[in-house]
Amino acid sequence: MIRGISLLFLLVFLSLFVGSFMAADISLGSVLYASKPNQTWSSPSGKFSLHFLQITSTTYSLSITYDSSVAIWSAASADSSTAVADSSATFQLLTNGNAQLLNGSGAVLWQSNTSNLGVSHGSLDESGDFILMNGSISVWSTFDHPINTIVPSQNFTTDKVLTSGLYTFRLSRIGNLTLKWNNSITYWTLGLNSSVNVNLSQPSLGLQTIGILSLYDNRLSSSVIMAYGSDYAESGDILRFLKLDDDGNLRIYSSSRGTDVSTVRWSAVSDQCLVYGYCGNWGICSYNETDPICRCPSENFDPIDPHDSTKGCKRKVELSDCTVNATTLQMDNTRLLTYPPETSNDIFFVGISACRLNCLSGGSCVGSTVLADGSGQCYIKTSNFISGYESAALPSTSFVKVCPPVVPNPPSFSEEAGNGQKLKGWIIAVVVLCTLFVLVLLEGSLWYFLCRKNPKFGGLSAQYMLLEYASGAPVQFSYKELQRSTKGFKEKLGEGGFGAVYRGILANRTVVAVKQLEGIEQGEKQFRMEVATISSTHHLNLVRLIGFCSEGRHRLLVYEFMKNGSLDNFLFSSDEESGKLLNWEQRFNIALGTARGVTYLHEECRDCIVHCDIKPENILLDENYHAKVSDFGLAKLTNPKDHRYQTLTSIRGTRGYLAPEWLANLPITSKSDVYSYGMVLLEIVSGRRNFDVLAETNWKKFSLWAYEEFEKGNVGVIIDKRLAKFEVDMDQVMRVIQVSFWCMQEQPSQRPMMGKVVQMLEGIMEIEKPPAPKAAQEGSVGGTSRKSSNRISSFSTVEISAGAPFSSSSFQTGRGTYSERPSSSLPRDGK
Ligand SMILES: *[C@@H]1O[C@H](CO)[C@@H](O)[C@H](O)[C@H]1NC(C)=O
Ligand SMILES: *[C@@H]1O[C@H](CO)[C@@H](O)[C@H](O)[C@H]1NC(C)=O
Ligand SMILES: *[C@@H]1O[C@H](CO)[C@@H](O)[C@H](O)[C@H]1NC(C)=O
Ligand SMILES: *[C@@H]1O[C@H](CO)[C@@H](O)[C@H](O)[C@H]1NC(C)=O
Ligand SMILES: *[C@@H]1O[C@H](CO)[C@@H](O)[C@H](O)[C@H]1NC(C)=O
Ligand SMILES: *[C@@H]1O[C@H](CO)[C@@H](O)[C@H](O)[C@H]1NC(C)=O
Ligand SMILES: *[C@@H]1O[C@H](CO)[C@@H](O)[C@H](O)[C@H]1NC(C)=O
Ligand SMILES: *[C@@H]1O[C@H](CO)[C@@H](O)[C@H](O)[C@H]1NC(C)=O
Ligand SMILES: *[C@@H]1O[C@H](CO)[C@@H](O)[C@H](O)[C@H]1NC(C)=O
Ligand SMILES: *[C@@H]1O[C@H](CO)[C@@H](O)[C@H](O)[C@H]1NC(C)=O
Numbered sequence: 092m093i094r095g096i097s098l099l100f101l102l103v104f105l106s107l108f109v110g111s112f113m114a115a116d117i118s119l120g121s122v123l124y125a126s127k128p129n130q131t132w133s134s135p136s137g138k139f140s141l142h143f144l145q146i147t148s149t150t151y152s153l154s155i156t157y158d159s160s161v162a163i164w165s166a167a168s169a170d171s172s173t174a175v176a177d178s179s180a181t182f183q184l185l186t187n188g189n190a191q192l193l194n195g196s197g198a199v200l201w202q203s204n205t206s207n208l209g210v211s212h213g214s215l216d217e218s219g220d221f222i223l224m225n226g227s228i229s230v231w232s233t234f235d236h237p238i239n240t241i242v243p244s245q246n247f248t249t250d251k252v253l254t255s256g257l258y259t260f261r262l263s264r265i266g267n268l269t270l271k272w273n274n275s276i277t278y279w280t281l282g283l284n285s286s287v288n289v290n291l292s293q294p295s296l297g298l299q300t301i302g303i304l305s306l307y308d309n310r311l312s313s314s315v316i317m318a319y320g321s322d323y324a325e326s327g328d329i330l331r332f333l334k335l336d337d338d339g340n341l342r343i344y345s346s347s348r349g350t351d352v353s354t355v356r357w358s359a360v361s362d363q364c365l366v367y368g369y370c371g372n373w374g375i376c377s378y379n380e381t382d383p384i385c386r387c388p389s390e391n392f393d394p395i396d397p398h399d400s401t402k403g404c405k406r407k408v409e410l411s412d413c414t415v416n417a418t419t420l421q422m423d424n425t426r427l428l429t430y431p432p433e434t435s436n437d438i439f440f441v442g443i444s445a446c447r448l449n450c451l452s453g454g455s456c457v458g459s460t461v462l463a464d465g466s467g468q469c470y471i472k473t474s475n476f477i478s479g480y481e482s483a484a485l486p487s488t489s490f491v492k493v494c495p496p497v498v499p500n501p502p503s504f505s506e507e508a509g510n511g512q513k514l515k516g517w518i519i520a521v522v523v524l525c526t527l528f529v530l531v532l533l534e535g536s537l538w539y540f541l542c543r544k545n546p547k548f549g550g551l552s553a554q555y556m557l558l559e560y561a562s563g564a565p566v567q568f569s570y571k572e573l574q575r576s577t578k579g580f581k582e583k584l585g586e587g588g589f590g591a592v593y594r595g596i597l598a599n600r601t602v603v604a605v606k607q608l609e610g611i612e613q614g615e616k617q618f619r620m621e622v623a624t625i626s627s628t629h630h631l632n633l634v635r636l637i638g639f640c641s642e643g644r645h646r647l648l649v650y651e652f653m654k655n656g657s658l659d660n661f662l663f664s665s666d667e668e669s670g671k672l673l674n675w676e677q678r679f680n681i682a683l684g685t686a687r688g689v690t691y692l693h694e695e696c697r698d699c700i701v702h703c704d705i706k707p708e709n710i711l712l713d714e715n716y717h718a719k720v721s722d723f724g725l726a727k728l729t730n731p732k733d734h735r736y737q738t739l740t741s742i743r744g745t746r747g748y749l750a751p752e753w754l755a756n757l758p759i760t761s762k763s764d765v766y767s768y769g770m771v772l773l774e775i776v777s778g779r780r781n782f783d784v785l786a787e788t789n790w791k792k793f794s795l796w797a798y799e800e801f802e803k804g805n806v807g808v809i810i811d812k813r814l815a816k817f818e819v820d821m822d823q824v825m826r827v828i829q830v831s832f833w834c835m836q837e838q839p840s841q842r843p844m845m846g847k848v849v850q851m852l853e854g855i856m857e858i859e860k861p862p863a864p865k866a867a868q869e870g871s872v873g874g875t876s877r878k879s880s881n882r883i884s885s886f887s888t889v890e891i892s893a894g895a896p897f898s899s900s901s902f903q904t905g906r907g908t909y910s911e912r913p914s915s916s917l918p919r920d921g922k
């Protein structure tokens with residue numbers, strides 16, 4: 092599919108490439124002055140320019156910029172950080188061929204070291220490469236000396252390195268991309284797909300103009316895709332670039348010409364807290380609602396820079412200055428990050444208290460982490476640099492050696508509020524449970540009294556079970572029971588993102604679906620709490636949780652059984668399998684039912700739930716073809732704190748339905764569900780996958796093609812051809828299509844809340860014409876926007892424009908929400 096698209100863009104690419112041969116010459120003896128900010132050496136079209144870029148009111152950097160604002164290269168001092176020049180600095184291309192950046196004082200801040208190499212002139216070409224030439228031969232170029240950014244047509248080979256502070260990015264001989272901290276700790280690596288079985292000779296990495304990061308090698312039959320930005324293949328005057336940011340994350344950005352804004356389209360480490368050292372030495376990373384934040388382990392530590400928490404912490408009293416014996420500070424749900432190389436001397440297999448004592452008695456130990464995931468691994472930390480991660484999802488406990496007394500951090504405001512709510516929650520739960528218990532007891536004794544002598548009813552216990560299933564409280568099953576009821580997990584119904592599902596029959600003859608969860612990193616207690624939340628969520632359009640099992644490592648969920656399976660079987664079934672085709676009325680009711688179910692999750696139930704994985708596979712149909720949403724609340728089980736999957740591979744799993752913010756590493760809110768729902772909605776109408784790229788859709792993603800046809804008024808071609816033999820309410824079709832485009836808006840704030848979606852589908856609310864789903868031409872598309880000024884922004888200055896999760900007002904806050912857009916905002920995909 093991607094290859095098809097890249098073919099399409101070959102033309103665009105070629106025309107740019109041809110353009111890159113033209114370049115503006117800069118003759119020897121030319122000088123740039125920091126005091127003349129408008130003076131630049133530009134590429135022929137003016138797209139790129141070399142000039143002094145103002146950092147603060149008195150300091151400048153010498154940079155090559157795209158569109159005069161986005162720096163893609165800057166002269167760097169010896170430690171690879173940007174060289175800081177003052178307002179009387181100059182940049183000279185000397186007559187001997189050396190290029191020099193001088194401070195006002197005359198100090199050399201940077202030089203190209205090209206004197207007497209026959210340099211005849213310099214040039215800046217259309218791809219942004221500043222080259223010192225001997226005639227037509229390149230003697231030195233900025234593309235060969237990257238700092239922290241690479242742009243399309245720049246060749247990144249194994250001898251090159253991107254540097255940002257202590258972080259580096261390299262390409263290895265075997266084709267692995269790696270991110271390292273202080274050249275010692277590898278915290279991210281991405282290798283070739285294991286199906287690519289060749290020994291590379293001279294691998295090189297390149298970013299295609301359309302936003303795909305590819306690996307090239309002459310032993311490979313074609314280039315291999317390593318990563319892509321979420322807006323890949325979208326057209327427009329956009330520069331994509333790969334940058335190692337100073338927060339240690341590697342990102343693909345897009346910047347539209349004339350906007351000054353760069354938008355994150357992909358990030359290597361999706362969980363920022365997993366970047367080693369992001370919070371500095373002894374800094375503990377965690378998330379508030381939206382952002383990663385840094386804290387010290389306890390009040391036994393002081394922040395190094397009170398204004399920048401990512402700088403880390405230092406002990407108030409060094410261990411060596413301690414007058415009494417050291418003690419340990421216990422930190423629950425916290426991991427002192429462990430990445431190779433960890434010597435085997437530092438890993439033990441012991442229990443929690445032994446892990447603590449091992450550290451306390453070890454002279455060089457400063458802290459230890461024990462994994463409470465059943466492996467019993469205990470890591471002893473002797474290094475003088477410690478990076479920590481705290482999250483309710485982490486099954487680890489850490490101990491930090493401190494000089495007594497231990498002074499814990501004061502609870503943060505949000506924690507206090509959380510505790511208050513928890514307490515309230517507990518009181519409600521206890522009251523409800525007591526009431527239920529009394530009711531069940533009453534009902535039970537009534538049944539017992541009435542049916543005792545009735546042979547139709549089996550043993551007493553079976554009746555109790557029946558009551559229990561009906562009462563709504565989740566039933567706890569033993570693993571043996573479930574094994575028996577599924578006949579040893581024989582009849583597999585399907586394989587979801589969280590594990591396989593089997594058909595089972597309970598003792599009372601109820602048919603159920605039993606889901607065997609995999610990859611649950613949580614302890615017993617949290618699991619039960621999540622189960623309680625899920626099972627307290629009752630709605631006609633949500634699959635009901637009957638019970639659960641939590642025994643040792645086994646975590647299973649028991650759901651009511653849905654006779655007709657999942658929606659995808661009906662939508663995408665090949666050819667007219669009899670009875671496997673839904674008519675329009677059924678489809679519309681499924682769309683509406685799903686919307687109601689999700690609305691309930693988002694807006695109406697007590698503990699609001701973001702589903703995170705809405706797709707046809709998770710919409711089940713009962714015997715009357717009523718939609719019931721399944722798998723809600725599970726994303727929270729695997730990673731409750733940030734609602735995010737850990738690895739990119741699992742994101743790719745259901746890529747077709749993921750909102751752009753997933754790939755851009757932005758907060759996931761209920762609006763992300765709205766996006767996925769919009770994708771499903773279009774598929775309900777069209778009966779095919781939105782991400783299919785076919786000849787009949789001009790080799791475009793179906794959803795993009797559909798919008799173009801909608802724009803032209805050709806709604807008929809979007810509708811599933813198999814619906815021709817049924818009656819179709821065109822009014823409803825129109826509403827569904829328009830709602831789906833509203834839901835697919837790239838900007839989360841532009842998407843309607845789920846409750847509004849229901850009203851629009853029902854026809855209660857007027858629907859205005861939706862703008863193009865991807866507003867590629869608009870200024871600040873996407874969420875995270877960095878004003879790409881000269882400021883070298885750190886992660887903590889990122890502005891998140893997406894609304895707070897579950898904010899009911901964000902529907903109205905978007906720019907021009909629900910207003911008519913000029914048709915020029917069409918996605919110009921392709922040509
Ligand atoms: C630089 O350009 C801006 C706008 O393009 C203009 O307002 C300003 O006067 C110019 N400054 C100098 C020193 O030429
Ligand atoms: C160059 O000037 C800037 C601004 O005055 C100053 O911060 C920097 O230290 C100077 N560098 C050298 C090498 O003198
Ligand atoms: C030029 O040489 C100096 C001293 O050897 C070195 O520090 C600097 O990095 C070199 N500059 C470039 C662009 O390689
Ligand atoms: C510059 O190029 C010319 C011809 O292309 C070559 O003869 C000469 O040796 C080069 N100069 C240096 C210093 O490499
Ligand atoms: C990139 O560099 C490698 C090694 O220097 C070279 O073999 C390859 O041809 C270059 N690729 C491009 C597109 O310039
Ligand atoms: C980085 O590594 C060097 C040795 O390779 C070490 O001296 C230095 O202390 C390390 N930096 C930090 C911040 O730990
Ligand atoms: C290369 O990357 C893969 C992950 O994609 C990893 O499993 C492997 O260990 C890496 N190899 C090296 C030498 O780092
Ligand atoms: C590896 O490539 C094959 C074929 O291109 C693909 O089917 C498979 O999903 C890829 N595996 C991974 C882990 O990306
Ligand atoms: C790669 O090299 C290794 C060792 O040199 C060799 O054993 C292996 O067969 C090679 N693989 C391929 C696909 O050529
Ligand atoms: C989370 O932290 C960031 C950065 O410190 C802050 O801007 C943001 O307002 C915080 N969000 C919440 C919900 O507290």
Ligand SMILES: *[C@@H]1O[C@H](CO)[C@@H](O)[C@H](O)[C@H]1NC(C)=O
Pocket residue numbers: 416
């Ligand atoms: C401190 O540690 C030493 C040796 O580990 C031990 O002999 C001594 O009793 C300890 N002192 C206190 C007050 O615990």
